[in-house]
Amino acid sequence: MSTNVPSLQFTPMGVVLPSESAILAGVQADFNDAFGGNLNPALETPQGQLATSTAAVIANSNNLIAEFVNQVDPDTASGFMQDAIARIYFLNRSPGAPTAVQCVCTGALGTIIPAGAQAQDTNGNRYVCTQAGVIPVSGMITLAFANVVDGPIACPTNTLTKIYQAIPGWDTINNPSDGIAGTLVETQAAFAYRRAQSVALNAHGSLPSIYAAVFDVPGVLDVYVFENTTNSTITVGSTSYSMLPHSLYVAAVGGASQAIGQAIWNKKDVGCDYNGNTSVTVQDNSGYLAPIPTYTVKFEIPPALPIKFAVQIANSSALPGTIVTLVQNAIIAAFTGADGSQRVRIGSLLLASKFYGPVTAIGPEVSVLSILLGSSTPTLTSQQIGIDQAPTITSTDISVTLV
Numbered sequence: 001m002s003t004n005v006p007s008l009q010f011t012p013m014g015v016v017l018p019s020e021s022a023i024l025a026g027v028q029a030d031f032n033d034a035f036g037g038n039l040n041p042a043l044e045t046p047q048g049q050l051a052t053s054t055a056a057v058i059a060n061s062n063n064l065i066a067e068f069v070n071q072v073d074p075d076t077a078s079g080f081m082q083d084a085i086a087r088i089y090f091l092n093r094s095p096g097a098p099t100a101v102q103c104v105c106t107g108a109l110g111t112i113i114p115a116g117a118q119a120q121d122t123n124g125n126r127y128v129c130t131q132a133g134v135i136p137v138s139g140m141i142t143l144a145f146a147n148v149v150d151g152p153i154a155c156p157t158n159t160l161t162k163i164y165q166a167i168p169g170w171d172t173i174n175n176p177s178d179g180i181a182g183t184l185v186e187t188q189a190a191f192a193y194r195r196a197q198s199v200a201l202n203a204h205g206s207l208p209s210i211y212a213a214v215f216d217v218p219g220v221l222d223v224y225v226f227e228n229t230t231n232s233t234i235t236v237g238s239t240s241y242s243m244l245p246h247s248l249y250v251a252a253v254g255g256a257s258q259a260i261g262q263a264i265w266n267k268k269d270v271g272c273d274y275n276g277n278t279s280v281t282v283q284d285n286s287g288y289l290a291p292i293p294t295y296t297v298k299f300e301i302p303p304a305l306p307i308k309f310a311v312q313i314a315n316s317s318a319l320p321g322t323i324v325t326l327v328q329n330a331i332i333a334a335f336t337g338a339d340g341s342q343r344v345r346i347g348s349l350l351l352a353s354k355f356y357g358p359v360t361a362i363g364p365e366v367s368v369l370s371i372l373l374g375s376s377t378p379t380l381t382s383q384q385i386g387i388d389q390a391p392t393i394t395s396t397d398i399s400v401t402l403v
Helices: 020-034 046-072 081-090 189-199 207-216 256-269 323-338 352-360
Strands: 007-009 014-016 100-107 119-121 128-129 140-147 162-163 170-174 220-228 234-236 241-243 249-256 278-285 293-301 303-305 306-312 349-351 370-373 382-384 390-392 398-402
Touching: 014 046, 020 046, 046 081, 081 189, 100 278, 189 207, 207 220, 207 249, 207 256, 220 234, 241 249, 241 349, 249 256, 249 293, 256 278, 256 293, 306 323, 306 352, 323 352, 349 352, 370 382
Parallel strands: 303 390, 306 398
Antiparallel strands: 007 014, 100 140, 100 170, 119 128, 119 162, 128 140, 162 170, 220 249, 234 241, 278 293, 306 370, 349 382
16 A cells, blocks of 8 residues: 655655655545545545644644654753663762752861761751861861762852751851752753763773762862873962872862762772872772771862853843743752753863853843953853852842843
């Protein structure tokens, strides 16, 4: 049995669907042949309505096939099919990651603040210490904390100020800079990015393998890896970070410090030096009896770099009363990757043009005049993030002006 309806084609470039007008013309031709010819093809006739409905059913079926074909491609897969492809690499979609924040803890000399120590911010959100430390002679130490729940919970400067569980000798806590916003369930773009990096997870010694291993640590939001292969100290990045000779540099935001240090040690080459502001002790558990060899691994927990925005949009009576909040939310979603795009990362070049689309997408009544940004004042169209800086954002750093 033949048909005049064109079929979809599988080509070297992918599946090609016939147009809906071609499908409709084929269905009309089939109906005309079935009824012996001279059938009125007008769409307002009963046979025209039947042909239109049949053509729509065929086009919808073609679309479903095309969607399935796209789901087999790792670059375009989403949802369950993306999860299935990632499981080939022994990866699972992250259910989310908590907001990470650096806190200054003060108290008596020798006081141990263990991993798991808890603090609370002014909004009642609780945070746990992810990096144990001992208060030194100076009376203060900077430690990493993470929210007890996943998601982009804001932690503005000087808000994490209450010790939730008292520890003798630990007197105060405060965050001198904004926290790095966490994430909800991993987006398609973020999961695809991590899967692409994970292909080096089974390697050893290469920078991609270290990057993949650290990114695979639960709760890690961002990673940057670099190496100095020379015999001399070098400076790297926009902030001229100094790296020791023959050394490895790893910056990581979020995650447990001990797990990050172990991941670095498991993947790095022998004999290389480290850089960074954080030290952890790892054990070589490859089969030794006591005493087990231990090593000190250093990496960077980069301080937060708040990015400020100045947005100008054309004033209009059609703008909703919540336009300022809508603009702030759109920029924050694009900045953190909550809108499905890639989040702003350590060492990246941040462009103001990244945010024009999300703000414009609020509605047809929104006309963007300008978007400027900067780490001190929003006067730039681009901002180079240092390799030792963790870009962060809060709504209070986004000014919206109606012109």
